[in-house]
Every structure is written in structure tokens, then in C-alpha cells.
Amino acid sequence: MSTPTEVPAHLRAAVDAAKENVAALHAELPRWELVVWTAGNVSERVRDDRTPDGSGDLLVIKPSGVSYDDITPESMVVCDLDGKLVEGDRSPSSDTAAHAYVYSHMPEVGGVVHTHSTYATAWAARAEEIPCVLTMMADEFGGPIPVGPFAIIGDDSIGRGIVETLRGHRSPAVLMRNHGPFTIGKDARAAVKAAVMVEEVARTVHVSRQLGEPLPIAQEHVDSLYARYQNVYGQH
Numbered sequence: 001m002s003t004p005t006e007v008p009a010h011l012r013a014a015v016d017a018a019k020e021n022v023a024a025l026h027a028e029l030p031r032w033e034l035v036v037w038t039a040g041n042v043s044e045r046v047r048d049d050r051t052p053d054g055s056g057d058l059l060v061i062k063p064s065g066v067s068y069d070d071i072t073p074e075s076m077v078v079c080d081l082d083g084k085l086v087e088g089d090r091s092p093s094s095d096t097a098a099h100a101y102v103y104s105h106m107p108e109v110g111g112v113v114h115t116h117s118t119y120a121t122a123w124a125a126r127a128e129e130i131p132c133v134l135t136m137m138a139d140e141f142g143g144p145i146p147v148g149p150f151a152i153i154g155d156d157s158i159g160r161g162i163v164e165t166l167r168g169h170r171s172p173a174v175l176m177r178n179h180g181p182f183t184i185g186k187d188a189r190a191a192v193k194a195a196v197m198v199e200e201v202a203r204t205v206h207v208s209r210q211l212g213e214p215l216p217i218a219q220e221h222v223d224s225l226y227a228r229y230q231n232v233y234g235q236h
């Protein structure tokens, strides 16, 4: 994979647009109470149409350790799909390698989000998938929300765990064991929506469990709810 030392001229406008978009979407994480301090990150892929194999694609992500109040489009950093810095004054988020791994192994993914949102992370700490007991889960996730393997930050094991769990799965969210949720989408906005929704259903199913055992939804109904929501509501 080639490593540009700067953003190629033909991607300048797309990169700048992604910086605006990704900076604005970061505001959604504290707004929905998904993050504390500087935790959490949103990234978006910038496709290079001159390299249809994706080798020239870039990603825009938040820099490491920056307060949500200080996030601006200019402060966003640009990396290649090996996670190497291409443009930015600060070092990229420590989760960049995981985001980059997802983009390079799942060509359909255009956005990735990671948080330690409380309820989803509580399920991750128990390494228990969230059962599909809500119609909104069938709509958004098409079934249970799966658990990914335990992985230590520092190599590509987090990225590998995300890809191995989500590839071929309907769910755009994975609960990485003892860690927290990662979500994917066709763009960054869709991945942020999945991050908001996974926390919401984690909370609701947890509350339901305090009252008794939630009832599963029959697979045929899960399938028809998912098909209707994904097709009729025009997400494609």
C-alpha cells in the first residue's frame, strides 16, 4: 500500500469536506452521553476513485487526547489505511489502527465509531451478546448484537476482532469483550447512529431484565422487520 506524504491534490476537497463532517459528528458523542473526557472517536473514509482497490483511500479521524470542546475541522488528522499519519499537527487517536484495519478489510464501510458508552460497555464486560428482544433492534441490527474477542490495544488485534465478528453479520455494532462498542456504517453519520442505537438498546434490554426475562422475537419477524426497515426506509 502506498503511503502518500501529503494529501493528493485530487482528494483535497473530499478530505476537507470529511474533516468538517467528522468534526461536527464528534459533537454527537457527548450530546448522547456516549463518552467522558477525551474517550471515543469517529472516523470517515475518503475514497480515491483513481485506485478502485482502495489502496489510495484515506481516513479522517480525531487526534489523540483532544477535548471535545476543542475539536475543529482543522484539528482533524488524516491517515492512510495502514494508520500512518498523512496530514495533521497532532498524533492520531490511539484507536486509529483499528479503524484503518476495518476500512482496509471491509471495502463497503465508510465510517467507524468507537465509544465506551456505559450500558453497551457493561454488556461487553460480561461478554454477553444483546439478544434481539426489541423491534427497533430487529430494524437497526437485524438480530442480536454480537461480542468480539478480547484484544489489547497496540497492534491490529482489535481491528481483526471487529472484522472477524462483523463480516457477514447484519449488525453494524460489535461489543468488544471487556472494552466497548465499535460501530460501522456506509458513512460516518450512519456509524454514529449505530453507536447511539447500540447504547439505547443495551440500556433498554438491561432495564427489561431487571423486571424478568425479555421475550425473544421470532426469527421470521426479525427478518421481515429488518428487510422492511433497511429497504423501505431508504437507507440505500
Ligand SMILES: [Zn+2]
Residues within 6 Å of the ligand: 114, 115, 116, 179, 180
Ligand atoms: Zn476504547
